[in-house]
Amino acid sequence: MTASAGAAGTRPQGFRGMRDRAGTLAASHRSITIIVGWIIVATALPLLMLVPPFSTFQTQSLWIDGFTNAGVFILLALGLNVVVGFAGLLDLGYAAFYAIGAYTYAFAASPTVPWISLHVPFWPMLLVGAAVAAMFGLLLGAPTLRLRGDYLAIVTLGFGEIVPAVFLNADKVTNGTNGIGGVYKPDLFGYQFTLGNPVPYYIAMVAIIAIVMILVYRLQDSRLGRAWMAVREDELAAASNGVNTVTTKLLAFALGASTAGLAGVFTASKLTFVSPDQFSFAVSFTILAMVVLGGMGNVWGVAVGAFLLYTIQSVLLKQLNPFFHTLNVPFLKDIDFVQYQFLLYGLALVLMMLLRPEGLFPSSRRRRELHTEVDEYVGDELGPDPSSSPMEQS
Template sequence: MLNFFLLILIYSGIYALMAIGQNVITGYGGMLALCQAGFFAIGSYATAILSANYGWSFWATLPVAALISAFFGLLIGLPTLRLKGDYLAIATLGFGEIVRNVLNNWDSLTNGPMGIQKIPMPTIFGFTINPYKKWAFLLMVIIFVAIASFLFQRLARSRMGRALTAVREDEIAAQSMGINITKYKVYAFVLGASVAGIAGSLQAVFSLSVTPGTYTFMVSVMVLCMVVLGGMGNFKAAIIGAFIIQMISYFPQLTGLSGVIPPQFKQILFGLILVVMMIWRPQGILGREEHSYGRGHGHKGGSK
């Protein structure tokens, strides 16, 4: 049971990284994007291909996975910026499905539906971080989440964070104040994609294999649920939302009801969470994190 709970914590951390990236795009940029599964897949396969096929270490593949994911974030960000709301969601969803189909059919590079197996375990200072001995891997994931949370908290208080907040609240007013809307929206996509790519790298070395079937539309929906549940525009809330959603995902196994509850239960539950939260508490559990800016000091306020 302890081993299973550690598994949930590790996946909570990996998904928390994606939720932090989603929060930049949706919570701060105000863009309803459903493409985190695509960036997640790109990061996973970058690490899998470089480490399994070319002998790269995990730490060497990590920046490459982040940069490739960021590049695709730029590619998807630029043409879709003219779209809003449902249209943007559909376009970004299409990107995620394109990535999955490319991975499924590019046999020479990705090994098609069979995926890539025998990914080397990460090592640091001669110590192997064995995913089967979950404590060490959990510690590594926690460090990644803590660093990402710290950096993005700083980002939220920076000029870019203020600009994204202004764009989210009122694009016309932001543009009239001289804010380059296109530039900051693209920045949000690039940052959100890069952190999802890092999450993908961690996923690859945790499972020690990758297959296209892992990176479905439901992954993007789960990540969006995490952000909405915790509170958009709040990075700590995204981490809490990731843990709650993972607990819900593994609820049938935790309670021994996996044979009773149908596989579609998760999809129904995620949809229900989104609907209930939008009706009863649209600001999420913790709500949006407010900042006041003065002499470089941020002050946290209550939720709206």
């Protein structure tokens, strides 16, 4: 838990002694803090699931499997946070990079690819997948450098639609709508991962997230991280202060995309199957909602946001029927909640945003902005001032 204190980056004011010092220590040794924090969280979560009430709902191995799936979204949210939260570039087609990562691994490690049959091991492919996704990040970033605000958003949205459409339509290469099946599962020093045992996947996922998180923190504190922030706050001022906005923005796209590449490779190996319909706009938007909900710019915040939203969508909403049925709540047990998932999900999004517009855990910097300058116009976190796109009559 010390990890969270350090992660949020502020020293708890009003707390004295130990706590304060622990906070300082955590902040100055962030990588170690993250590793220790993750080891604690990652061991505590499954152990917690052995204890009632958790243990009565679902077996521990199902919980672990669910956490691993949530981990994929945590990775995605961490990556998108670099683009949207750090650099302030709204990306509505982030799932495209996820798809690219997944297909990269599928091409390299499945017997059913129409044009090739390889079995490249999983671990190096993690890096290759990240690299390929980063390359496409540059490809998308390059032509969009001149674009601002929501024009950028729509181009990324278009990119997010084009990529799955290409995977769908280029069926000679990708098997089209049939997808690529039989993707090899990872193995490590001769130990073969199996679908029946979620623990190895879980450990691998925790390790990947920890590494990504350390890297993301290092980036945030680096010169590049400060450049991103400068570009986000005021691109013109950043440029006139010597920030190379072109490289800065391109790197944001590339590094953000690489994380999605990792997530894609992982998913392909865990699901052993990729198909174009797994990467629709709904996925891009879900990741964005995770980032916004968690608190843009705050690394631990978006991780928690991703975890919560995934659990709401894939566990909570799917289990409302048995839940109310077990409790035998008079009126509620007769409602078929499966049919109202959408409605509840929509309501949850609207309410969460109305109650906490800056996200559950706003980054310290954002919070300061929001609470000190509330009288001024502070809505401009992405792109230009509202007056820059006047509705005109021509």
